[in-house]
Amino acid sequence: MKTRGLIPWLYIAPALLILSFYLVYPAIETLYNSFFKLSSLRAPGQFVGLENYVRIFLQQDTLIALRNNALWFLIVTAVAVGLGLLLAVLLDRVRYESFAKSLIFMPMAISFVGAGVIWKFVYAFRPEIYPQIGVLNAARVAWGSDPIAWLTQSPWINNLALMAVFIWIWTGYCLVILSAAYKGIDRDLLDAARTDGANEWQVFWHVILPTLRSTIVVVATTMTVFTLKVFDIVYVMTNGNFGTEVLANAMYKEMYLFQRYGFASAIAVVIFLAVLPFIVINIRRFLEQEAVR
Amino acid sequence: MFKRSLLFLLIAAMTVGALFLFTSSNAVTAAQGGQVEIVVVWSGGELDAFNQVIARFEQNTGIDAVVNSAGRDLPSVLVSRVAAGNPPDVAALPNPGQMAEFVRQGALVALDPAIVADHPKAFVDLGSVDGTLYGVFLSADLKSLVWYNTKQLGPNAGLPSWDQLMAFTEGLAARGQTAWCIGLESGAASGWPGTDWVEDIMLRTAGPEAYDQWVNHDIPWTDARVKYAFELFGQIARNPKFVLGGPQGALSTNFGESPNGLFTSPPGCYLHRQATFIQSFILSANPGLQPRVDFNIFLFPPIDPQFGNPLLGAGDLISVFRNTPQARELIKFLASAEAQEIWVGTLKKLPINTRVNVSVLANPIAERAAQLLFTAAAFRFDGSDLMPAAVGSGEFWTAVLDYVGGADVCSVLRRLEAAADRAYTRGAATNNVVEPGACP
Numbered sequence: 001m002k003t004r005g006l007i008p009w010l011y012i013a014p015a016l017l018i019l020s021f022y023l024v025y026p027a028i029e030t031l032y033n034s035f036f037k038l039s040s041l042r043a044p045g046q047f048v049g050l051e052n053y054v055r056i057f058l059q060q061d062t063l064i065a066l067r068n069n070a071l072w073f074l075i076v077t078a079v080a081v082g083l084g085l086l087l088a089v090l091l092d093r094v095r096y097e098s099f100a101k102s103l104i105f106m107p108m109a110i111s112f113v114g115a116g117v118i119w120k121f122v123y124a125f126r127p128e129i130y131p132q133i134g135v136l137n138a139a140r141v142a143w144g145s146d147p148i149a150w151l152t153q154s155p156w157i158n159n160l161a162l163m164a165v166f167i168w169i170w171t172g173y174c175l176v177i178l179s180a181a182y183k184g185i186d187r188d189l190l191d192a193a194r195t196d197g198a199n200e201w202q203v204f205w206h207v208i209l210p211t212l213r214s215t216i217v218v219v220a221t222t223m224t225v226f227t228l229k230v231f232d233i234v235y236v237m238t239n240g241n242f243g244t245e246v247l248a249n250a251m252y253k254e255m256y257l258f259q260r261y262g263f264a265s266a267i268a269v270v271i272f273l274a275v276l277p278f279i280v281i282n283i284r285r286f287l288e289q290e291a292v293r
Numbered sequence: 294m295f296k297r298s299l300l301f302l303l304i305a306a307m308t309v310g311a312l313f314l315f316t317s318s319n320a321v322t323a324a325q326g327g328q329v330e331i332v333v334v335w336s337g338g339e340l341d342a343f344n345q346v347i348a349r350f351e352q353n354t355g356i357d358a359v360v361n362s363a364g365r366d367l368p369s370v371l372v373s374r375v376a377a378g379n380p381p382d383v384a385a386l387p388n389p390g391q392m393a394e395f396v397r398q399g400a401l402v403a404l405d406p407a408i409v410a411d412h413p414k415a416f417v418d419l420g421s422v423d424g425t426l427y428g429v430f431l432s433a434d435l436k437s438l439v440w441y442n443t444k445q446l447g448p449n450a451g452l453p454s455w456d457q458l459m460a461f462t463e464g465l466a467a468r469g470q471t472a473w474c475i476g477l478e479s480g481a482a483s484g485w486p487g488t489d490w491v492e493d494i495m496l497r498t499a500g501p502e503a504y505d506q507w508v509n510h511d512i513p514w515t516d517a518r519v520k521y522a523f524e525l526f527g528q529i530a531r532n533p534k535f536v537l538g539g540p541q542g543a544l545s546t547n548f549g550e551s552p553n554g555l556f557t558s559p560p561g562c563y564l565h566r567q568a569t570f571i572q573s574f575i576l577s578a579n580p581g582l583q584p585r586v587d588f589n590i591f592l593f594p595p596i597d598p599q600f601g602n603p604l605l606g607a608g609d610l611i612s613v614f615r616n617t618p619q620a621r622e623l624i625k626f627l628a629s630a631e632a633q634e635i636w637v638g639t640l641k642k643l644p645i646n647t648r649v650n651v652s653v654l655a656n657p658i659a660e661r662a663a664q665l666l667f668t669a670a671a672f673r674f675d676g677s678d679l680m681p682a683a684v685g686s687g688e689f690w691t692a693v694l695d696y697v698g699g700a701d702v703c704s705v706l707r708r709l710e711a712a713a714d715r716a717y718t719r720g721a722a723t724n725n726v727v728e729p730g731a732c733p
Contacts, residue, residue: 040398041376060708061691125545127538127554129561149541152698239481241694242544256369258683258716259394 027272034265041261052266062267065245069274072163072227072246080167081220084174085212088182089204091175101179105172112169116236119165123150123237154243162244165233170226174219181215182208218285221278228275247271328357329619331611332374332384334367338573342639349635350626356619365480368686375400380614383623386428388678389419390685392612396422402613402620403427408628411646419674420610429628432642433608435662436568436675437493437593440575442555445563448589455497455596459528465563466534473529473536474562475543476551477694484690486548487526487697488677489605490566495522496603497596501671504603508676510720514709517731523702525596530697537562540697549574555588566593568607569662572641585657592665603671607678608645681716688712703732 034052038045056062087104091097107115124134125147132138137147150161185208193207209216231248234240240249247267255264335343340362347358361381363370368387374380380400386392395401404426409417412430420428441450452458462472477487496504499518506512507519533539537554538546552571554561556579565571572584582588595602611627613620626632630648637644641659643666644651651663666672677685692705710722717723 039394042378042398059711125538125541127542127546127561129537129554129557129559149545152541152544152694154698235481239483241483241691242698252369253687256372258681258687259372260683 030265030268033262034269036262037260038262038265039259045262048262052263053270055263056266056270061240061245062247062250064243065240065247065250068159068244068246069228069230071159072166072230073224075160076163076166076170076227077220077223079163080170080223081174081178081216083167083171084178084219085216087171087175088179089208091179092182101172101175104175107169108172110169112232113236115165115169116233119161119168119233120151120237123161125149125151151238151244152242158238158242158244162233162237165237166227166230170223174223177219178212178215181212185211214285214289218282221282221285224278225275225282228271228278247274326355326357327617327619328359329383329617329623330359330361330381331623332361332363332367332370332381334363334365334385334387336362336364338577339640342636345639346627346632346635349631350623353626354622356622358619358623365482368682371395375614382615382617382620383611383613385431386610386612387686388607389428389610389674390679390681392420392428392610393422394682395612395614396427400614401427402616404429404613404624405621408625411630411648412628413645413647415672415674416608416645419608428610428612429624430608430645431611431627432633432637432640433606433645433666434568434570434642435666436489436605436607437496437602438567438569438590438662439593440552440555440565440567440571440588440590441563442560442588443586445555445560448585450589451591452594454594455525458594462529462535462564466532470563471535471537471561472563474546474551474554474565475530475536476546476548477543477697478545478547482686482690484693485677486551486567487530487693488685488689489568489675490526490530491522491693492673492676493566493593493605494525494596495519495676496605496671496673497593497600498522498525500597500600501603501673504673504676506721508679510680510713510717510722513722513730514706514713515703515730515732520702520706520731523696523706527696527702531699540699543697544694550578553578556582569659570640570642572656572658584659588658590658590662601670603673604666604669605673605675606666607675609642680713683716684709684713706732 033045035047035049036045037048037051056066091100094100110118121133122135123137124132125137126132126134128147132141132147134147134150136150140147148157151158189211190203190207193203198206229248230246231252234244234246234249235252238244240246240253248271251264251267251271254260254267331347333340333343340360344360347360350356351358367385368391371380371384371386371391375395375398386395392401406417406426409420409426409429416430416433417426420426420430439452443450452461465472475486475490477484479485492504495507495518498521499507503512503518507514507516512518529535530543531540536543548567549571552565552567552575555563555565556575575588576582576584592602592604611624613624628646630644630646633644633646633649634653636642637649637659638653638655641654641656643659643663651660654660654663677689679685680689688709692709696702696705713720713722714724
């Protein structure tokens with residue numbers, strides 16, 4: 001049943017109008033600006049072609065940001081989705097499942113800035129003459145070890161420490177979605193596999209995983225998009241110092257502190273291009289699922 | 294039906310919102326009464342003190358002044374509001390470098406020079422661009438100070454030369470004690486206390502003239518004199534025996550908490566190099582202490598005798614973004630002795646207006662610092678505050694942190710030189726193939 005003519009357009013017109021006003025127009029403006037050397041948004045800039053883009057791949061801070069975003073994408077996505085999946089399967093078997101799930105989901109209710117502040121305290125490091133106020137270092141000292149400066153030691157300790165915060169927030173989200181999909185699996189299918197002599201590991205590997213594949217892809221691509229855009233946690237906890245810079249924070253600095261609007265726009269476009277394929281995958285999956293329905 | 298009316302409501306709400314967006318924020322009522330908005334960087338005790346200043350202003354003029362604190366995000370708040378065409382009437386600026394950038398964009402209002410008639414020429418010049426006044430200083434801070442605990446070092450301690458300073462530092466280290474407390478953490482502004490160290494050293498090893506050349510980028514960052522200043526700072530800050538908590542302690546400690554190590558038992562450290570404003574931090578964290586009785590200051594010592602002891606300082610700068618009668622009244626008041634007496638009297642900062650009686654400070658350390666500042670043979674403004682933001686509030690901070698964290702001095706200086714080449718529009722070393730200096 002398809003309605004033709006003007007009526008459908010009339011219905012989507014407000015949405016299209018608003019979208020093009022606050023999404024399409026700024027996106028085009030950003031792309032346009034990225035080809036200019038622009039030190040004020042109210043004065044014309046100087047056309048520099050692709051220089052801003054070339055600079056992203058030559059300058060040390062943006063190179064570090066590119067490296068870190070790649071690490072965030074690989075490590076955070078793998079760990080958050082992996083943990084979410086593991087917990088979804090394991091929690092299905094415990095009695096207090098909903099309670100445990102709520103606990104793990106809880107950090108989602110905390111803003112990124114709030115989480116950054118909380119974890120900055122968790123990682124706090126003070127010279128040894130003072131009592132340690134950070135949980136981690138207090139535990140280390142009680143254990144008889146030396147405290148560790150979690151946030152200032154580059155490149156592994158501090159970057160992993162920041163990623164842990166992100167994983168802490170998002171694992172609950174992965175868990176809830178994967179758990180819902182897991183519960184949707186026909187129990188007869190699992191029982192049939194077990195009757196055929198498959199052990200639990202084989203059931204997980206050969207039955208559960210393939211069945212959940214499309215959900216896992218959706219969750220993983222969503223997580224990827226979030227990690228490529230990560231900003232708040234890094235801004236609050238290290239401000240990108242000590243080799244923890246990420247693209248979004250570099251963009252923020254270039255835009256609001258250094259007022260290099262052209263270069264900041266180029267970074268924004270790079271983030272957008274990096275995110276784009278994952279959005280496409282996500283939408284394709286979504287359309288496939290809709291088609292099945 | 295319900296859905297349709299909801300949709301209608303939504304569209305109506307958005308249209309009205311959009312209209313508001315375009316029409317609001319104009320229309321200022323003339324002269325008498327009216328309103329003025331001022332955006333400031335201060336919070337906590339400093340904001341309380343500023344509110345006292347503003348209360349007096351409202352009392353005097355009947356103008357309603359709205360104070361909004363942007364905190365450490367002041368630069369981004371101002372930049373985005375200016376870019377959006379919605380600047381505050383008046384604002385505290387992060388530094389003269391940022392002021393010059395706003396002037397270049399045509400965002401600031403030129404001020405009447407008569408309001409700074411009682412200000413020292415040096416500060417009037419710092420608030421001017423090409424001879425036109427755009428900024429007024431509310432107060433100053435003297436930075437070349439070393440703080441110590443009189444119970445440890447006696448009432449009138451002093452280390453009159455760099456060699457004695459280092460000998461003292463090494464002597465303590467030999468006994469297993471640390472001489473210095475250094476705190477470089479400051480949220481989004483982390484690193485700035487280290488830039489003050491490098492500037493103070495640079496003034497004393499290369500002299501004020503070379504310092505000016507460095508600030509204006511007439512000499513490259515890879516110059517041997519800049520490298521030497523970094524290295525002397527590194528001799529202390531990178532040595533785990535000389536700094537409380539070692540380099541990682543310096544990187545992790547907040548600048549405001551850092552001096553507390555002077556007052557622990559046993560002492561965490563004996564010396565702390567920081568500006569006059571740190572006194573309010575010391576007093577609020579250690580309420581029982583008496584200035585000069587329990588802690589005191591001496592000047593950061595000369596290094597190369599031919600340059601003596603030039604003083605480093607900074608100040609709180611205010612500018613006007615909208616030319617309204619209320620804004621002009623406010624800036625005139627903030628420049629006056631009446632306003633500055635309230636401000637410095639509460640915070641123990643140093644006044645700019647020479648008609649302020651320093652006895653309002655009622656604080657022996659602040660009074661001494663004021664005398665030192667007013668009688669200085671040579672005075673220089675905080676260099677990082679004068680550099681373009683991408684260098685002075687960006688790469689310089691990062692460089693200090695990386696260097697203290699163990700990075701090679703030449704690698705951070707080469708990076709700084711590349712950042713400066715890009716950010717400066719003037720300066721003999723900008724985009725020039727100058728001699729590579731000490732870092733080829």
